[in-house]
Amino acid sequence: MSVQGTSVLSIRDLTIDIGRPLVKGVSLELEAGRIHGLAGESGSGKTLTSLAVLGLLPRQARTGGSISLAGEELVGLKRRSLNRVRGMRIAMVFQDPSASLHPQLPVGRQLTDHMRVHLGLKGLRRGSAPSNCLRPFRCRTPKRR
Numbered sequence: 001m002s003v004q005g006t007s008v009l010s011i012r013d014l015t016i017d018i019g020r021p022l023v024k025g026v027s028l029e030l031e032a033g034r035i036h037g038l039a040g041e042s043g044s045g046k047t048l049t050s051l052a053v054l055g056l057l058p059r060q061a062r063t064g065g066s067i068s069l070a071g072e073e074l075v076g077l078k079r080r081s082l083n084r085v086r087g088m089r090i091a092m093v094f095q096d097p098s099a100s101l102h103p104q105l106p107v108g109r110q111l112t113d114h115m116r117v118h119l120g121l122k123g124l125r126r127g128s129a130p131s132n133c134l135r136p137f138r139c140r141t142p143k144r145r
């Protein structure tokens with residue numbers, strides 16, 4: 001059975017208010033097995049929308065609408081439940097060139113840091129994780145990357 005076409009993330013009428021309304025009525029659908037891009041002018045709310053999905057908005061932010069990950073509602077989820085989702089089922093590469101995909105650090109290590117934290121991978125399994133991540137991209141020497 002193909003998962004392509006199945007919706008994994010569904011955002012409905014998302015609103016974010018941080019002292020003033022910053023995101024108004026965003027709705028979008030992410031399908032399994034597909035790569036999506038979110039385009040919009042600077043300041044239009046792309047980062048805030050992404051932070052809302054991971055529950056990483058500032059404490060004073062007020063979020064409305066619905067963010068559903070494979071049927072599980074994320075808006076209003078408690079921190080403990082969010083920790084079960086973040087890093088395990090959904091992750092984010094932050095818009096920070098000094099810390100995200102840093103050119104002086106092996107990309108395999110950076111791709112699997114969250115696995116070390118959330119899954120506690122050790123030894124051989126940890127060593128093979130970067131290779132497994134890079135293989136689909138036809139990287140010839142994944143162990144050295």
Ligand SMILES: Nc1ncnc2c1ncn2[C@@H]1O[C@H](COP(=O)(O)OP(=O)(O)OP(=O)(O)O)[C@@H](O)[C@H]1O
Pocket residue numbers: 018022040041042043044045046047048049058
């Ligand atoms: N923590 C915050 N507190 C108050 N306002 C914020 C906060 N973060 C972002 N904003 C404001 O919310 C709006 C949307 O910002 P956001 O960073 O989501 O835009 P963006 O689409 O990601 O822009 P860019 O393309 O420049 O990355 C902007 O007006 C921004 O100034």
Ligand SMILES: [Mg+2]
Pocket residue numbers: 046047048095
């Ligand atoms: Mg941004």
